[in-house]
Amino acid sequence: MSAKRLSQKTVAVHAGSRLVGSTSQPLVPAIHMSTVGWFDSSDELDGALDGKDYVYSRISAQNTSLLEESVAALEGAEACVSYASGMAALRAVFDAQNLKPGDRVVMPGDGYGVTRLLFKTLCARAGVELHPLVLSDSQAPERLVALAPKFVLAESITNPLLSVPDLRVLAKACRQVGAALAVDGTFPSPYGQRALSLGADYAIQSATKWLNGHSDALAGTVSGSRERLAPLRSMRLLAGDVLGPFEAWLTQRGLRTLPVRMKAHNEHAAHVARRLAESPLLERVYYPGLSSHPHHAVAREVLEGGFGPMVAFDIKGAGRPEGYRFLEALKLARPGPSLGDVCTLVMHAASASARRMTPEERAAAGIGESLIRVSVGLEDPEDIVEDLLAAVAQGVKR
Numbered sequence: 212m213s214a215k216r217l218s219q220k221t222v223a224v225h226a227g228s229r230l231v232g233s234t235s236q237p238l239v240p241a242i243h244m245s246t247v248g249w250f251d252s253s254d255e256l257d258g259a260l261d262g263k264d265y266v267y268s269r270i271s272a273q274n275t276s277l278l279e280e281s282v283a284a285l286e287g288a289e290a291c292v293s294y295a296s297g298m299a300a301l302r303a304v305f306d307a308q309n310l311k312p313g314d315r316v317v318m319p320g321d322g323y324g325v326t327r328l329l330f331k332t333l334c335a336r337a338g339v340e341l342h343p344l345v346l347s348d349s350q351a352p353e354r355l356v357a358l359a360p361k362f363v364l365a366e367s368i369t370n371p372l373l374s375v376p377d378l379r380v381l382a383k384a385c386r387q388v389g390a391a392l393a394v395d396g397t398f399p400s401p402y403g404q405r406a407l408s409l410g411a412d413y414a415i416q417s418a419t420k421w422l423n424g425h426s427d428a429l430a431g432t433v434s435g436s437r438e439r440l441a442p443l444r445s446m447r448l449l450a451g452d453v454l455g456p457f458e459a460w461l462t463q464r465g466l467r468t469l470p471v472r473m474k475a476h477n478e479h480a481a482h483v484a485r486r487l488a489e490s491p492l493l494e495r496v497y498y499p500g501l502s503s504h505p506h507h508a509v510a511r512e513v514l515e516g517g518f519g520p521m522v523a524f525d526i527k528g529a530g531r532p533e534g535y536r537f538l539e540a541l542k543l544a545r546p547g548p549s550l551g552d553v554c555t556l557v558m559h560a561a562s563a564s565a566r567r568m569t570p571e572e573r574a575a576a577g578i579g580e581s582l583i584r585v586s587v588g589l590e591d592p593e594d595i596v597e598d599l600l601a602a603v604a605q606g607v608k609r
């Protein structure tokens with residue numbers, strides 16, 4: 212642009228806004244921070260407003276499209292819609308069911324506490340009946356059919372007890388009664404399970420966790436058929452719970468290494484679980500890869516590439532003070548209430564992921580004060596075992 216006859220005020224606004232003449236393709240996607248696009252041709256602008264190109268980032272945006280393409284491919288899905296967080300993704304799927312007063316919803320009775328409170332709130336508001344069930348129980352499919360819900364949410368590996376429902380059997384029960392099945396696959400990530408291939412209608416991820424892998428962006432995704440996702444995409448445009456471009460870019464950067472990271476996380480978790488199971492200081496170790504785990508046989512069938520990156524355990528005789536002392540005694544692992552990082556993250560379940568559940572709900576789910584959850588990182592797993600066991604010993608010392 213010739214800036215000669217323009218005032219500095221104008222130049223400040225317009226100069227340097229367009230790369231003219233370059234046909235170079237960046238190896239790493241550019242970050243498109245612009246919320247609005249403009250076109251030389253009004254026909255193109257008109258078409259963009261109909262969804263043919265990027266014109267306003269609440270409608271569609273370059274970095275979210277690229278991320279959605281990546282996640283859909285990893286999930287084996289036709290399409291993906293991204294959200295500002297995993298909770299926004301769960302809420303969007305719930306809303307898309309258009310539930311009426313008296314309809315029934317089934318969700319895990321032993322799953323993520325925040326999802327439990329979200330669904331309780333949404334169901335109460337809509338006059339919908341909520342039925343929390345332990346979906347890994349052998350009687351769960353039968354009970355599900357008897358309830359005839361409109362909508363079922365499952366977790367691939369439950370948070371924090373690591374139970375593994377047989378999604379194939381649940382999907383069959385859902386089809387029998389015409390219920391839509393959504394699966395929160397955050398714990399195994401699409402590396403460890405592709406819920407759609409097991410019969411789910413929606414595969415949900417808190418991409419904040421393993422997909423991102425580095426704890427630097429909140430994001431959520433819903434994958435499924437184009438038909439299932441069309442109403443979610445239209446609603447996102449109205450509700451505006453979109454993912455920002457920088458978060459989309461960071462998440463996509465993280466997921467490029469998902470398979471190599473997850474292979475290592477899963478192997479390290481298996482090692483940590485095996486070694487912890489030998490400790491006399493622990494009451495019980497929860498890991499679907501241990502032959503003692505009640506759903507080991509199911510996990511073999513429904514999980515891929517190992518048994519997941521998460522391990523949990525009960526410290527013998529511990530209450531909340533011992534649990535807190537254990538967290539403070541850790542030297543390598545961090546007492547961070549999240550998962551999916553390269554660093555091992557450890558959490559006292561009752562006060563963190565299950566904090567939003569009532570004491571009665573926690574008791575019914577079997578989440579006690581001695582329960583610790585571990586997201587196993589990329590450190591040498593034997594270093595982590597030593598750190599955990601030394602901290603357990605500190606925690607229970609009188």
Ligand SMILES: *Cc1c(COP(=O)(O)O)cnc(C)c1O
Nearest residue numbers: 296297298323370397417419430
């Ligand atoms: C963290 C988490 C969520 C919520 O995701 P956010 O990205 O924190 O909103 C949902 N489900 C599971 C299993 C989670 O671990």
